[in-house]
Amino acid sequence: MRNHGLGDWIHRRRVRSAGQTALISAGGEQTYDQLAQRIDKLADALAERGISPGDRVAYLGENSAAFLETLFATGSLGAVFVPLNTRLAPPEIAFALQDSGAQLLIASTPLIPLAAPACRETGVQRVLTVAEGAAAGGELAEFPVPVEDFAAALEAGAEFHRDVSVELDDLAVILYTSGTTGNPKGAMLTHGNLTWNAINVLTDFDLSSTDVALMIAPLFHVAALGQGALPVLLKGGSIILEQRFEPGRVLALIQEHRVTNISGVPTTFQLLCEHPTWQDTDISSLRNLTCGGSAVPLRVLDAYESRGLAFTMGYGMTETSPGATTLPPAYSRSKQGSGGLPHFHTDVRVVDPADQPCPVGEVGEIQVHGPNVIAEYWNRPEATASSFVQEPDGRWLKTGDMGYFDEDGFLFISDRLKDMIISGGENIYPAQVEQQIAALEAVAAVAVIGVEDARWGEVPRAVIVVREGHELTEEQVLRHLDGKLARYKIPKSVVFVESMPRTASGKIRKPDLRRQYA
Structure with a gap:
């Protein structure tokens, strides 16, 4: 096989995990074999519409099977996946489409009012719509380019697996991250970045092929995609895709599907434990609770620990695909507030203004180095130049965040240099x-x-x-x-x-x- 990137993951899994459930979504369940078939057909449909290696395919939609099918289909063609934040305004979406040079957009029908005006004056040449809910009346006519149905295009595709040459250094995903000077920057995540991040997760987390991960955070965010979905699929586990976070429904799904993994921000876990059905829900299947964004409040720790659960916390960003550090559950109390230890295959340092390492306890800028760290920003040579430090051992990402290491090597975030x-x-x-x-x-x-x-x-x-x-x-x-x-x-x-x-x-x-x- 010549494809060494994400695009071949499911194809390689279809025999190893034959009959195993890969996805559970509003559209039903898919085994790894069924998912592989759909990815091949979608890849053929995209190729028939002019998508070739290096071309950008944008996606605007909530968590769904179509999101992941598009990610892997573009990867199997050597093309580039551009997921868009569904909470952005039309001018912000238009900027990402124009800046990335996306020539094809896949959009869910409820988001057509956002997608249609955003397509104007961009390089988008064609739109595929994913039927999810009802579109606003007449919105399809507002697209300035040809529009097709995603499902029909996929079904018309040939079930033929392409073995396109893709290396780990090739670009896989462009993820837009908010910029400090106004316009967002496109972080260029390679197949190697995302693969090594998944390896970090599998090394530092207790994941298995029998895990069932409930994805309640949006996949267009790097945390849900890189820390949640991709490692589970690489391992051969199952993913439940939810489009919106509703605490009562999440608790019901945990009990119904014997969910083992769930990730979110402190607010997510707070709303779950404050829900009226919290005490009556069987959550005994849960093993991995991953929380990021900020420290988990003590009252929330108490609520979960009273039911025998502890959190894995961490620190990272889009540019690190996203994992930089992780705090194991055993330290959630004794190192409360810490971002944790550097991921197994990633290096983290704290430096002074001269880029010299700071002693223990001294605050400095946090910098990250490793195979999961991006090499550059899309069309932003000045941002790339100012965001990295070249050292004899490689390039270090300047995170712009301030922090310090304690005497045990745990990282603590003390301030945000960028006022984020x-x-x-x-x-x-x-x-x-x-x-x-x-x-x-x-x-x-x-x-x-x-x-x-x-x-x-x-x-x-x-x-x-x-x-x-x-x-x-x-x-x-x-x-x-x-x-x-x-x-x-x-x-x-x-x-x-x-x-x-x-x-x-x-x-x-x-x-x-x-x-x-x-």
């Missing part, structure tokens, strides 16, 4: 939000900070100075942002101030704002 806000597991970069607010004529100065929130961990708050002679209300600000940004990025509150605290060079002092207004 994490709200319910979603990354929000204030610069992008500030850029939109600053477009209002009445705004003299604006800064967006994170404030604590009981449900989402933190949410954005805008601090605004109004220009002399103008008036501005919170309602006007929020209405201006509606449709321009994903809803989770829109501030939940606005504070109007007379002036901003600034440095000698004129930069706004966000630590001062956080102390005063957060």
Whole structure:
């Protein structure tokens, strides 16, 4: 076989795991053999529509079998998969389509109102629609390019397995990560990046071919894809795909399917243990609880430990595919708040401004090196140059996060150099939000900070100075942002101030704002 990438995983699994359930979704169950057949047919359908090695295929949809079928079909052709965040606004989706150069878009029918306007003035030449729910009336006619039904195209494809030459260094996925200067950056994840990340998970986690993983986090996020779905499929386990997180339904699925693995953010696990059916649900099958984004509150730890469960926590980012460190369950109490130890095949260091290692306990920038770390950003040579440090032992990713190692080698995150806000597991970069607010004529100065929130961990708050002679209300600000940004990025509150605290060079002092207004 010449394909050494993700595109051949399911083909190699179809005999090893014959009869084993691969996917459970709204469309029913698929064995590994059935999934392999559908991937081959979809790959043929994509090839018939002009997709060849290196071409980009974008996907806009919630968790579904079609999402994973598209990922593996593009990989089997040597093409590139571009998953899009379904919570973005049309201009943000349009940017990703244009920047990636995607020539084909696959979109679920409920998201056609987002997809249709986003396709205008991009390089998308064709759209396949996945029937999931009802599309808004007349929306199909609004596409500026030919539209076909995904299921019909797949069924018309030939069941022929292509053995295209794909190496581990070849590009597999472009995942857009919010930028600190406004526009997102496309992280270029190779087949090797995602393969080595999966190997890290299999090495550091207790996964087996009998595991049943419930995927409640969206697969268009690297955490759900890289830490959840791909390692389980590589091992030959089963995945349950849920499009939305509903605590009561999740608890019912855990009991019904004897789920062993579940991952999410602290809010996810909090809502589960606070649900009325929590105590009456049989969750004895659960073995692996993985939580990221921020530390798990002690009250949530207590709720799960009272039922014999502990968490695996970790630290990472899109650029590390995403695992950088992991905190084993045995240390969830004694090292509470830690990101954990570096993944088995990944190196992590904390350095001073001269890129020299910091002593134990001293805060510095966190940098990551390993086969799971991307080499560059798509069409962003300046971002690539500024994000990596070349050393004799290889290139180190500058994460922009600050932290320190304790005496036992556990990493603790102390601050975010980039002022990033994490709200319910979603990354929000204030610069992008500030850029939109600053477009209002009445705004003299604006800064967006994170404030604590009981449900989402933190949410954005805008601090605004109004220009002399103008008036501005919170309602006007929020209405201006509606449709321009994903809803989770829109501030939940606005504070109007007379002036901003600034440095000698004129930069706004966000630590001062956080102390005063957060």
